Amino acid sequence: MTSTAHLGTSGRGSTADTPEHPRATRGRGPLGGLVWLVWRQHRLVLGVLLTAAVGGAVWCVVLRGRMAAFIDAHHIAGCSQISLVARCEGTQRAVTAFRDAYGPSLKLAEVGLVLLPALVGLFLGAPLIARELEAGTHKLVLSQSVGPLRWLAAKVALPAAFVLAAGTLVSTAFAWLWQVGGDEVSGSYWYSIMGFGSLGPVPVAYSLLGLAIGLLAGLLLGRTVAAMGVTLTAMVLVQVAFTQLRSHLMPLVTAKFGASEPTQVPDSSWLVGQGYHTSTGERLSDLPCRPNQDFDGCLRQHHVAGQYIDHHPVSHHWPLAWAESGIVLVAAVVLTVLAFRVLRRRHG
Known part of the structure; x- marks a missing residue:
């Protein structure tokens, strides 16, 4: 107080008492x-x-x-x-x-x-x-x-x-x-x-x-x-x-790879999403292909053209x-x- x-x-x-x-x-x-x-x-x-x-x-x-x-x-x-x-x-x-x-x-x-x-x-x-x-x-x-x-x-x-x-x-x-x-x-x-x-x-x-x-x-x-x-x-x-x-908050960078190609982005990149895409650009969220099966044949059956990785590089x-x-x-x-x-x- x-x-x-x-x-x-x-x-x-x-105030009156402190005019100076x-x-x-x-x-x-x-x-x-x-x-x-x-x-x-x-x-x-x-x-x-x-x-x-x-x-x-x-x-x-x-x-x-x-x-x-x-x-x-x-x-x-x-x-x-x-x-x-x-x-x-x-x-x-x-x-x-x-x-x-x-x-x-x-x-x-x-x-x-x-x-x-x-x-x-x-x-x-x-x-x-x-x-x-x-x-x-x-x-x-x-x-x-x-x-x-x-x-x-x-x-x-x-x-x-x-x-x-x-x-x-x-x-x-x-x-x-x-x-x-x-x-x-x-x-x-x-x-x-x-x-x-x-x-x-x-x-x-x-x-x-x-x-x-x-x-x-x-x-x-x-x-x-x-x-x-x-x-x-x-x-x-x-x-x-x-x-x-x-x-x-800003657009992602998309890296594309072949259907059977190993995928790799720099360790410093923020990987947001990845998967397969068709020749028309459609993204396949759930692909039922398994490595122990006829994997390449399964990819062709689903018209897979390649793989993608959405990421933010360190420059972002x-x-x-x-x-x-x-x-x-x-x-x-x-x-x-x-x-x-x-x-x-x-x-x-």
Whole structure:
């Protein structure tokens, strides 16, 4: 209550007992007025978020150096446990040793980045407004010369800036780490659920969405625990939904092969579908031919002309990541605007 009461003397209007500090009373200092209040209220969570991001980034830098040294010493860059690349012959034991040594650390970093949006929504977004409404402290703030929209803007702006800075820092550091130890050599590919969700702009966009969902849930429900439950549920549903939609965000590449030809796409490609096709281009989803029968005769009987593989090559990674992140960011903006409209309708 002390910091909230302080807002009454540092809001938009000046007071009779502090005329000599007009700039401070208008809250125009770097951390004055509302921004300072928001920092005081949420400094623990914001501090933990930023500290964790800096620590995670430093850890990624150190881990990258160790991974690079191992890969260079054993000449296994771009090699997998089963590889058709000639220079990777005889490296299976070294690749296995690399995965045993650094695989758990890489997985831990992926899990942390995938969970980051839900954690932001739970411990920052949901309590942001819900705690104020639950305790009734918002009434004291709004009874001052501070308008409700200005109050909400300050409540959102500072946490959003911290989330953006922390998320960008740690995701950039992890992407730099991934350049050395990701995909073939680690066996953790960019298109996996953990790999895609932890690389580039994706965890940053989802973190901002988690903040927006928590903000709106807290404003509508007015109860911190209930808002946290709704936020967690919504984030899980959104992330699961995008795992199903992700492959459709840009056109697939189709590789075609002969009817009896071995099929192969690069290990780094995301294989989405495969099967047989006829001379007219029709795809056969269920072909009843078995290798222990007259396989070639069965293929001719069903007019099979060849095989196909639908996949996303590794060059599609960043376009897919930016496309998904853009959609998620638009959703975050829409939810934030909706929160402002709800507050305006309730408090004028």
